[in-house]
Amino acid sequence: ETGVTQTPRHLVMGMTNKKSLKCEQHLGHNAMYWYKQSAKKPLELMFVYNFKEQTENNSVPSRFSPECPNSSHLFLHLHTLQPEDSALYLCASSQVAGGLGNNEQFFGPGTRLTVL
Amino acid sequence: AQKVTQAQTEISVVEKEDVTLDCVYETRDTTYYLFWYKQPPSGELVFLIRRNSFDEQNEISGRYSWNFQKSTSSFNFTITASQVVDSAVYFCALSEGRTSGTYKYIFGTGTRLKVLA
Numbered sequence: 300e301t302g303v304t305q306t307p308r309h310l311v312m313g314m315t316n317k318k319s320l321k322c323e324q325h326l327g328h329n330a331m332y333w334y335k336q337s338a339k340k341p342l343e344l345m346f347v348y349n350f351k352e353q354t355e356n357n358s359v360p361s362r363f364s365p366e367c368p369n370s371s372h373l374f375l376h377l378h379t380l381q382p383e384d385s386a387l388y389l390c391a392s393s394q395v396a397g398g399l400g401n402n403e404q405f406f407g408p409g410t411r412l413t414v415l
Numbered sequence: 416a417q418k419v420t421q422a423q424t425e426i427s428v429v430e431k432e433d434v435t436l437d438c439v440y441e442t443r444d445t446t447y448y449l450f451w452y453k454q455p456p457s458g459e460l461v462f463l464i465r466r467n468s469f470d471e472q473n474e475i476s477g478r479y480s481w482n483f484q485k486s487t488s489s490f491n492f493t494i495t496a497s498q499v500v501d502s503a504v505y506f507c508a509l510s511e512g513r514t515s516g517t518y519k520y521i522f523g524t525g526t527r528l529k530v531l532a
Contacts, residue, residue, distance in 0.1 A: 342522040403462040
C-alpha cells in the first residue's frame with residue numbers, strides 16, 4: 300500500500316462504546332497528525348506526534364486518547380463519546396514536524412464517525 | 416493571532432470559465448508558510464502548493480496559478496478553464512514557527528467549488 304491509509308472508513312458507535320481509529324503511513328515520514336473535520340467548521344488539529352512523541356494537544360477532551368507506537372502508525376482511541384463528536388477524522392503525515400513547519404502534509408481518506 | 420480567512424463559502428462556475436479562490440491570512444511572524452489543499456468528494460486532502468513568506472513570486476502549474484501578495488496578506492488561487500474534475504473543497508493553510516521549535520498549522524474554512532458541465 301502507498302500513502303496514508305485509515306481504517307475503518309466508516310464507524311457508527313453508541314455513547315458507551317469503546318472503539319479505535321487506525322492510521323498507517325507508508326511514506327517514511329516521522330510526524331503524524333489527527334484532525335477533526337465537522338460540517339461548516341475549519342479543520343481542527345487535534346494531536347501531533349513527532350518521532351513518536353506527542354508535541355501538540357489542542358485542548359482535546361480526554362475521551363479522545365491518541366497512541367503512536369512507531370512513526371508509521373497512529374491510533375485514536377475513543378470512549379464515551381458524545382453525538383457532537385460525529386465528524387470526519389483525518390490522519391496526516393509529514394516530514395519533520397519541528398522547526399518552521401514548512402512541510403506539506405499527506406492525508407488519509409478519513410474515518411466518518413457517527414455517534415448515536 | 417494567526418488566522419486564515421476564506422470568505423467564499425461556495426462558488427459555482429460553468430466548465431471552461433476561470434475562477435479565483437481567495438485566501439487572506441493574519442500572522443505576526445516574518446517567517447511563515449502558506450499552502451493550498453484540495454479535498455475531492457473522496458475525502459482526503461491533496462497538497463497543491465507551498466509558498467514561504469520570502470518568496471512572493473507567483474507560480475503557475477498547468478491550469479493552476481497562485482498569486483501571493485504580502486502587502487495585502489493574500490494568497491489567491493486561480494483555476495483557468497475549469498473542468499468538472501476541479502469540483503472539490505479547497506483549503507488554504509498557514510504555518511508559522513514557534514520558539515518551542517514546533518509550529519502551528521491553521522486551515523481556513525474552505526471554499527466549495529462546483530464546476531457545472
